[in-house]
Each structure stands twice: as structure tokens, then as C-alpha cells.
Amino acid sequence: MRLDDAIKFIKGKKGTEVRLTVKKKMDGSTKIISIIRDVVELEETFVKSTIVEKNGKKYGLIDLPRFYISFDDANYRDSAKDMEQEIERLKKEGVAGLLIDLRNNGGGSLKTAIEISGLFINEGPVVQVKYRGEKPIVKSDTNKKTQWEGAVVVLVNELSASASEIFAAAMQDYKRAVIIGGNQTFGKGTVQSVIPINNFYPNYEADLGAIKMTIQKFYRINGGSTQIEGVYSDIAMPNRYSFMEFGERDMEGALVWDKVPQAEYTMTDSYDNFEDVVYNSKERIADNERFQLINEYAKWLKKNQDGASYSLNYSRFIEDNEAKEKEVARFKDVFKFDSKLSFSSPKYELPLLEKDSILTDKRAYWHKNLSKDLYVAEALNVLSELKMRSKNQVVKN
Numbered sequence: 001m002r003l004d005d006a007i008k009f010i011k012g013k014k015g016t017e018v019r020l021t022v023k024k025k026m027d028g029s030t031k032i033i034s035i036i037r038d039v040v041e042l043e044e045t046f047v048k049s050t051i052v053e054k055n056g057k058k059y060g061l062i063d064l065p066r067f068y069i070s071f072d073d074a075n076y077r078d079s080a081k082d083m084e085q086e087i088e089r090l091k092k093e094g095v096a097g098l099l100i101d102l103r104n105n106g107g108g109s110l111k112t113a114i115e116i117s118g119l120f121i122n123e124g125p126v127v128q129v130k131y132r133g134e135k136p137i138v139k140s141d142t143n144k145k146t147q148w149e150g151a152v153v154v155l156v157n158e159l160s161a162s163a164s165e166i167f168a169a170a171m172q173d174y175k176r177a178v179i180i181g182g183n184q185t186f187g188k189g190t191v192q193s194v195i196p197i198n199n200f201y202p203n204y205e206a207d208l209g210a211i212k213m214t215i216q217k218f219y220r221i222n223g224g225s226t227q228i229e230g231v232y233s234d235i236a237m238p239n240r241y242s243f244m245e246f247g248e249r250d251m252e253g254a255l256v257w258d259k260v261p262q263a264e265y266t267m268t269d270s271y272d273n274f275e276d277v278v279y280n281s282k283e284r285i286a287d288n289e290r291f292q293l294i295n296e297y298a299k300w301l302k303k304n305q306d307g308a309s310y311s312l313n314y315s316r317f318i319e320d321n322e323a324k325e326k327e328v329a330r331f332k333d334v335f336k337f338d339s340k341l342s343f344s345s346p347k348y349e350l351p352l353l354e355k356d357s358i359l360t361d362k363r364a365y366w367h368k369n370l371s372k373d374l375y376v377a378e379a380l381n382v383l384s385e386l387k388m389r390s391k392n393q394v395v396k397n
Contacts, residue, residue: 060090067108080115097151107162161186189227243302
């Protein structure tokens with residue numbers, strides 16, 4: 001049985017019983033195991049942080065895999081509260097800047113995206129939401145408290161979507177953070193609602209299914225939609241997705257990009273050397289042989305995506321395969337890299353690691369991957385170069 005089919009039998013309402021019949025390989029004996037169903041929380045889906053030292057200063061990296069919240073369970077974890085807590089813990093560690101990793105973050109709760117944006121600004125608009133034929137509604141952070149006033153870099157890729165784009169766009173429009181990563185994010189700037197068809201036929205006993213309907217579009221505070229365009233990085237780094245057909249813009253029938261009037265907001269204009277840092281990073285990337293090879297690899301992937309034909313002549317087919325294997329060998333080590341940076345858990349997590357060997361292994365694996373991550377290394381270069389204004393100057397918009 002396929003795993004996803006088996007899961008359909010195992011999943012069910014919280015608090016109910018499921019019985020699993022397990023057959024042992026050794027002696028063929030069977031045993032029935034009774035399990036009471038409950039919500040399964042995967043630790044990897046929640047906010048986590050790590051600390052890295054570079055040029056004599058400590059920096060915090062926060063991984064935000066999704067914007068999670070539960071409106072039904074008050075005890076369920078909330079990404080905004082978790083982010084606030086993680087930032088406070090890193091402040092106690094004396095970090096000089098924050099790198100927020102939103103790669104592969106497909107979005108989630110709009111409410112938490114607004115609240116997390118509010119951790120980095122005093123107050124003000126974060127996103128605009130618009131129904132068809134109506135004026136846009138400005139959604140704002142109303143909390144005057146700023147949780148983090150230091151340097152911020154946001155790392156994105158082509159799979160950063162929806163709420164991730166709202167947060168990244170707000171940080172970019174306020175000029176509160178440097179956005180670095182793929183050329184542009186996914187471009188998911190719409191809101192869907194699932195409407196049961198039985199709502200229109202209340203006396204019909206059978207389940208008629210549901211319609212998933214697009215009801216709203218998201219707009220940046222500068223007026224542009226995140227639909228199709230997503231967020232263009234201040235600093236673009238070549239990656240495997242660079243030339244692939246990817247994102248909302250490549251989907252048939254996707255809603256078009258448009259714009260609404262700009263919201264009234266005030267840039268933080270936080271940095272003395274924003275443009276210089278962006279320029280320096282672009283120069284490093286352009287001169288980096290590994291990034292150059294990754295760019296060639298991305299073009300090769302695109303070529304293979306487009307080339308879906310194969311020769312029916314067996315000799316020609318073999319020749320083509322051999323040529324492709326040589327190309328594969330050329331790109332085998334394209335992402336092989338070692339930054340020589342050492343990542344470590346914040347102090348609050350150390351007692352947890354002593355009690356949980358599985359968590360220890362997970363953190364060790366994560367830290368090892370971060371040290372070999374070319375994109376994290378360049379993002380940290382940018383973060384280490386940013387200089388805050390001694391007294392923020394503001395620009396009215």
C-alpha cells in the first residue's frame with residue numbers, strides 16, 4: 001500500500017482510537033497497537049534560531065518555515081509570538097544583526113505576517129488587501145513597540161510565497177532590511193476561500209463538494225501587487241531555479257499584476273551604507289566562480305526542461321545520453337562549499353539538547369548544512385557590512 005493511502009486510514013478525529021496491526025519481519029508474528037489520535041507537531045515546522053560568529057561579532061539566524069497560527073486552539077503555537085521570543089533570546093546573546101531565512105516558506109497566516117513585520121518597525125501599514133470592485137483595505141501594525149532595531153537581512157528564493165512576500169515587501173518598502181536571494185519570489189498575491197456547494201442546497205443530503213474561489217488580492221504599501229511579480233531581491237544570487245518556469249507567473253490563467261494607490265507610510269531609512277553594501281555584494285557575486293557555475297547549471301536545467309524530445313535512433317540516443325552524463329559530471333559538485341563558519345544553538349536551548357538526543361542530532365545536521373550554504377554565507381557578508389544610522393533619518397512617502 002502506498003504511504004499516502006495508508007495515512008488516510010491512520011488519520012482521524014483527535015481523541016479517537018486507531019489500531020495498527022504490525023507484522024514482525026523476524027518471526028512473522030503480529031501485534032495490535034492501539035493509539036489515541038492527537039495533533040502531531042513537527043518541530044521543523046516552527047521558528048528556530050542559531051548563532052554564528054563572524055569578524056569578531058555574533059549574528060543571529062532565524063529560520064521561519066511558515067507563518068503558522070491556530071484560530072481554534074488558543075494553546076497552539078503562534079509564529080509571531082515565537083518570533084518575538086526568539087528575537088528577545090538572541091538580543092540577550094548580544095547579536096549584532098539578524099538574518100531571517102524565508103526560503104521555501106509558502107506563507108500562511110496574514111495576521112502573523114503583519115505582526116512579525118511590526119517587530120521591526122514602530123507602527124504603520126504593512127499590506128493592502130482588495131476585493132474586486134472595492135477600494136483597498138490597509139492592514140497596519142498598530143503596536144508602537146519595536147522588538148529589533150538593529151540590522152536585518154531577509155533571505156528568500158523562488159519558493160517564498162504569499163505571507164513571506166508580504167513580510168519581505170514591507171521590509172523592502174520601509175527600507176528596513178536588505179532582501180537577498182533568488183531574482184524574484186513566487187508571486188502568490190491572491191486569497192482563496194473554500195465554499196461548500198451544499199451552502200446553496202441546504203436540503204441536499206449528499207456532499208456536493210466545494211468551490212475554491214479567489215476573493216482578494218494583496219498589494220504592497222507602495223501600491224504594487226505581489227501577484228505575478230512577487231518581490232524582486234535587492235541582491236539576486238544565481239540558483240537552480242533562475243531560468244526555470246516557476247511561480248504564479250508561469251501558471252496558465254493566473255491573475256495579472258496591477259497596482260492601487262500607495263499607502264501613507266514613513267521609511268525607516270535605517271542604514272548609512274545601504275547602497276554601498278548592495279553594490280559590494282553584487283560585485284562579489286559577479287566575480288565568484290561558483291556562482292558563475294551555478295548560473296551555467298541553471299541554464300542547463302532550463303535547457304533540459306524545454307528539451308522533452310528523444311531520438312528514436314538507438315545509436316543517437318546512446319550518444320545523447322553519454323553527452324548528458326558528461327554534463328551531469330561537470331555540475332556534480334556545483335553546490336559543494338564550506339564557509340568555515342561555526343553555528344551554535346542559543347543558550348536557552350542547551351538544556352533541551354541535553355535531554356533530547358534526537359533534537360541534538362537535528363540541530364547538528366542543520367548547523368552543518370548552514371556552514372556549507374553558499375547563500376547563507378553571502379547573506380552574512382551583507383549583514384556584517386551594514387551600518388546603522390546613529391540617529392535614524394526618515395523619508396516621508
